[in-house]
Amino acid sequence: MANVHPQDVLRALGSVRDPSQGRDVVSLGWVRDVEVGHDRVSLTLAVPNPASPTIEQLSRSTREAVAALGVHDVQVKIAAQPAAQPRAAASLIPGVKHTIAVASGKGGVGKSTVAANLAVALREAGRQVGLMDTDVYGPSVPMLMGGRAEPRVVEGKIEPPVEYGIKIISMAYFLPKNEAVIWRGPMLHKTISQFLGDVRWGELDYLVMDLPPGTGDIQLSLAQTIPLTGAVIVSTPQDLALTVASKAIAMFQKLNVPILGIIENMSHYVCPQCGHRDDIFGHGGAREASARMGFAFLGEIPLETSIRVRSDRGEPVALDRTSPHGQAFQAVAAALEQQVQAAGSRAAEVSIE
Numbered sequence: 268m269a270n271v272h273p274q275d276v277l278r279a280l281g282s283v284r285d286p287s288q289g290r291d292v293v294s295l296g297w298v299r300d301v302e303v304g305h306d307r308v309s310l311t312l313a314v315p316n317p318a319s320p321t322i323e324q325l326s327r328s329t330r331e332a333v334a335a336l337g338v339h340d341v342q343v344k345i346a347a348q349p350a351a352q353p354r355a356a357a358s359l360i361p362g363v364k365h366t367i368a369v370a371s372g373k374g375g376v377g378k379s380t381v382a383a384n385l386a387v388a389l390r391e392a393g394r395q396v397g398l399m400d401t402d403v404y405g406p407s408v409p410m411l412m413g414g415r416a417e418p419r420v421v422e423g424k425i426e427p428p429v430e431y432g433i434k435i436i437s438m439a440y441f442l443p444k445n446e447a448v449i450w451r452g453p454m455l456h457k458t459i460s461q462f463l464g465d466v467r468w469g470e471l472d473y474l475v476m477d478l479p480p481g482t483g484d485i486q487l488s489l490a491q492t493i494p495l496t497g498a499v500i501v502s503t504p505q506d507l508a509l510t511v512a513s514k515a516i517a518m519f520q521k522l523n524v525p526i527l528g529i530i531e532n533m534s535h536y537v538c539p540q541c542g543h544r545d546d547i548f549g550h551g552g553a554r555e556a557s558a559r560m561g562f563a564f565l566g567e568i569p570l571e572t573s574i575r576v577r578s579d580r581g582e583p584v585a586l587d588r589t590s591p592h593g594q595a596f597q598a599v600a601a602a603l604e605q606q607v608q609a610a611g612s613r614a615a616e617v618s619i620e
C-alpha cells in the first residue's frame with residue numbers, strides 16, 4: 268500500500284462535505300482519533316447528530332475518500348459530539364452578550380486599573396456594562412470604582428451595586444476583612460459559578476472580568492464555566508519583551524479562548540511639568556510583539572501619576588472623556604469592540620449549529 272500519513276488522511280477528508288452543513292468534515296472539526304496502521308486507517312467522526320439521515324452517506328464518502336489513498340481497510344466510527352460545555356452554561360448569564368476577560372502574565376501591570384477604565388469607557392460609549400472582580404487574592408475593583416455601595420440580596424439573588432452606571436461584583440464584598448483566605452481549586456470553581464449564576468446581571472452588552480495575574484485555577488474555571496468572548500492581555504512594554512505575557516496568551520489559546528488583543532499599560536511617561544515624554548520601560552514593544560504574534564494591538568495607556576491618584580480615589584480617569592487618558596481608554600474600548608465583532612463573525616463561521 269501507499270505510505271499514508273495522518274496528514275494525507277486529513278487532506279483527503281478535506282473534500283468530504285457534510286450534506287446538511289455544506290462544509291467539509293475537517294473544517295467542521297468533526298475528525299477525531301485518526302490512526303494509521305499497516306494498510307489500515309481508522310478514524311472517528313464526531314457529529315452533532317448521529318441520528319441524522321445524512322450520516323450514512325457521510326460515512327460512506329469518508330470511507331471512499333480514505334480508500335482512494337490506497338488503503339484497503341478503512342474504519343469510520345460515528346460518535347456524538349459532546350454538547351459544547353460553555354454553550355450549556357451560557358444559561359448561567361443569559362442576558363450577557365459578551366464576556367471579556369482582562370488578564371496579564373503577572374501582577375502589578377495595571378490590569379485592574381485597565382479593566383475598570385475599560386468598563387467605564389464602554390459605558391461612556393453607551394453600552395450596558397458589568398464589571399466582575401475575579402481576583403480573589405487581591406480584589407481591588409470596589410476601591411477602583413468608589414466602593415460606596417454594597418450588594419444586596421433580593422429574592423435569593425445578589426443585586427450588584429452600581430457605580431458610575433456599571434454593575435460591579437467583587438469577592439471583596441464577601442471576604443472577611445483583613446483575613447488571609449486560602450483557596451482551593453474546587454472552592455474557586457464554586458465561587459466563580461456563584462458569582463455568575465447568583466448575581467442578577469440583567470441585560471449587559473459587556474461583562475468585563477478582572478482576572479488574577481498569571482495562569483491559575485480561576486482562569487481555568489472561568490473558561491470552563493462560561494463561553495468567554497475572549498481575553499484582553501494587559502502588558503507593560505518590557506513585560507511583553509520578556510514574554511511574561513506570552514504565558515497568559517498560550518494558556519488562553521490552550522483553553523480555546525480567543526485573544527481579542529493586547530493593551531500596553533504604563534507605556535510612556537509624560538512629565539506633568541515640562542511635557543517631556545520618557546519611554547521608561549521602552550516603547551512600542553507591545554505593538555511590535557502583537558504584530559509578531561498576529562494579535563490586535565488595542566492601544567497604549569501612558570504611565571501617569573494622575574492615573575494612580577484618581578484610581579486610589581475611586582474615580583477612574585476614563586470618566587473624564589475629554590482628558591487625554593479618557594481618550595486613550597475610549598480608543599482602546601473602540602478597538603476592543605471592533606475585535607469583539609470580528610471574533611463574533613469568525614465564531615459564526617465555524618459554528619456547527
Ligand SMILES: Nc1ncnc2c1ncn2[C@@H]1O[C@H](COP(=O)(O)OP(=O)(O)O)[C@@H](O)[C@H]1O
Nearest residue numbers: 374375376377378379380569570571574575578
Ligand atoms: N497607567 C498607569 N499610570 C500610573 N499608575 C498606574 C497605571 N496603571 C496602573 N497604575 C498603578 O499601578 C498599581 C498597580 O495597578 P493594578 O491595576 O492594581 O495592577 P494589577 O491589577 O495588574 O495588579 C496601582 O497603584 C495603580 O494605580
Ligand SMILES: [Mg+2]
Nearest residue numbers: 378379402407
Ligand atoms: Mg489587580
